[in-house]
Amino acid sequence: MTATLPALAASTRTLAPATYDCILLAGFGGPEGQDDVIPYLRNVTRGRGVPDERLEEVAHHYRHFGGISPINQQNRDLKVALEAEIERRGLGLPVYWGNRFWAPYFTDALKELHADGHRRVLVLVTTAFSSYSGCRAYREDLAAALDEAGLAGELVLDKVRQYFDHPGFVEPNVDAVLGGLRELSERGDGDRLHVMFATHSIPSSAADVSGPREALPDGTPVPTGGGEEWNAGGGWYVEQQRAVAALVMDRVADEFPGVPWSLVFQSRSGDPRMPWLEPDINLAIEALPESTTGLVISPLGFVSDHMEVAWDLDNEALETCEGRELSAVRVPTVGVDPAFVAGLIDLVEERHVAAAGEAPREREALTTLGPWQDVCPADCCLGRAAKPTIASAE
Numbered sequence: 418m419t420a421t422l423p424a425l426a427a428s429t430r431t432l433a434p435a436t437y438d439c440i441l442l443a444g445f446g447g448p449e450g451q452d453d454v455i456p457y458l459r460n461v462t463r464g465r466g467v468p469d470e471r472l473e474e475v476a477h478h479y480r481h482f483g484g485i486s487p488i489n490q491q492n493r494d495l496k497v498a499l500e501a502e503i504e505r506r507g508l509g510l511p512v513y514w515g516n517r518f519w520a521p522y523f524t525d526a527l528k529e530l531h532a533d534g535h536r537r538v539l540v541l542v543t544t545a546f547s548s549y550s551g552c553r554a555y556r557e558d559l560a561a562a563l564d565e566a567g568l569a570g571e572l573v574l575d576k577v578r579q580y581f582d583h584p585g586f587v588e589p590n591v592d593a594v595l596g597g598l599r600e601l602s603e604r605g606d607g608d609r610l611h612v613m614f615a616t617h618s619i620p621s622s623a624a625d626v627s628g629p630r631e632a633l634p635d636g637t638p639v640p641t642g643g644g645e646e647w648n649a650g651g652g653w654y655v656e657q658q659r660a661v662a663a664l665v666m667d668r669v670a671d672e673f674p675g676v677p678w679s680l681v682f683q684s685r686s687g688d689p690r691m692p693w694l695e696p697d698i699n700l701a702i703e704a705l706p707e708s709t710t711g712l713v714i715s716p717l718g719f720v721s722d723h724m725e726v727a728w729d730l731d732n733e734a735l736e737t738c739e740g741r742e743l744s745a746v747r748v749p750t751v752g753v754d755p756a757f758v759a760g761l762i763d764l765v766e767e768r769h770v771a772a773a774g775e776a777p778r779e780r781e782a783l784t785t786l787g788p789w790q791d792v793c794p795a796d797c798c799l800g801r802a803a804k805p806t807i808a809s810a811e
């Protein structure tokens with residue numbers, strides 16, 4: 418199946434700069450009241466074989482917070498911050514907001530921006546890493562929304578690259594981890610520290626096919642993973658997170674040299690007999706050496722402190738720490754940190770030029786994996802049947 422798809426030449430993974438006329442902030446979406454919770458969860462898990470018991474368990478997480486996920490407000494705040502940065506730079510690009518799983522849906526946002534006269538859309542996705550859930554699913558859902566809105570021939574939808582190693586994403590994460598390490602030191606629990614970078618678990622089979630099935634333009638081969646104590650999985654999803662985590666630790670090493678760290682996974686669902694990325698954060702906390710005096714938890718896999726952070730880390734993981742009397746701090750995601758907001762607009766400016774022939778902003782990347790592709794090969798992150806997508810070579 419995937420092996421028969423034609424390979425995409427490295428050079429075609431970068432799009433020439435162009436002029437866009439608006440930005441679409443593409444979010445995940447979340448419920449905003451108790452009555453939304455079940456319809457929302459049905460949207461998220463449609464056709465995905467997530468067991469009912471898991472849905473009930475997750476519904477309980479939302480119910481605990483009045484049925485309201487913080488994610489929509491966080492995206493509203495991000496939209497306002499992006500608008501202010503665009504205004505500051507005089508770019509004149511309006512920002513629209515749409516979600517995969519809750520109102521405002523992608524279809525509504527596309528209809529709205531089209532009605533306002535826009536035709537060339539640059540999409541900013543609220544996830545930094547490459548995986549089916551973090552990239553391809555957004556591209557598929559945008560293609561479906563284009564169709565549903567009846568605008569398939571009318572709009573151009575290009576997407577900003579995954580930005581895991583862009584300074585705008587890395588720097589706030591460095592600051593956050595540094596803040597956590599300092600806090601533990603000030604508490605007097607800084608003797609033997611550990612940093613855990615938490616990210617969403619995905620099926621190992623999905624991890625293995627995350628990102629392109631070909632070498633990077635510089636020849637870096639597709640990562641095969643394995644060989645670790647835990648099931649770390651292969652593919653670019655894990656590789657990108659490991660690279661960013663290592664970079665963050667390198668950056669804090671001046672002040673906190675030699676602090677051990679690990680990449681851990683959270684929020685797994687699906688059939689328990691299927692392998693997903695491990696270790697689960699809670700098991701990893703249990704397995705820390707008895708001598709560990711303080712733990713920093715960085716939600717590296719997410720861009721805002723949404724429900725997966727508020728529940729799975731702040732409730733569950735911190736409780737696991739309490740259970741073994743381990744002093745711990747969960748540090749913030751990038752959220753609306755000014756450096757992150759500015760970084761997203763830098764990413765826009767490396768693609769958008771006001772007029773043909775103008776030089777775009779330089780493409781920044783802090784690991785050897787980047788700058789990541791603007792356009793995905795046809796089989797990128799493709800695990801199941803191919804659906805049409807935007808921002809793909811085919």
Ligand SMILES: CC1=C(CCC(=O)O)c2cc3nc(cc4[nH]c(cc5[nH]c(cc1n2)c(C)c5CCC(=O)O)c(CCC(=O)O)c4C)C(CCC(=O)O)=C3C
Pocket residue numbers: 445446447448458461462465467471472475486487488543544548550551617618619620684685686687718719723724725
């Ligand atoms: C990689 C990844 C990201 C990061 C990239 C990105 O940010 O997009 C992410 C983000 C998020 N996931 C979220 C919520 C949920 N994810 C679910 C289910 C799943 N996620 C998966 C993966 C990911 N998820 C997978 C492989 C499943 C299994 C089912 C399937 O294959 O589709 C379910 C169903 C119940 C359950 O199984 O837990 C819910 C409710 C929210 C919103 C939180 C809020 O409301 O504040 C956000 C930001």
Ligand SMILES: [Fe+2]
Pocket residue numbers: 550617
């Ligand atoms: Fe999820």
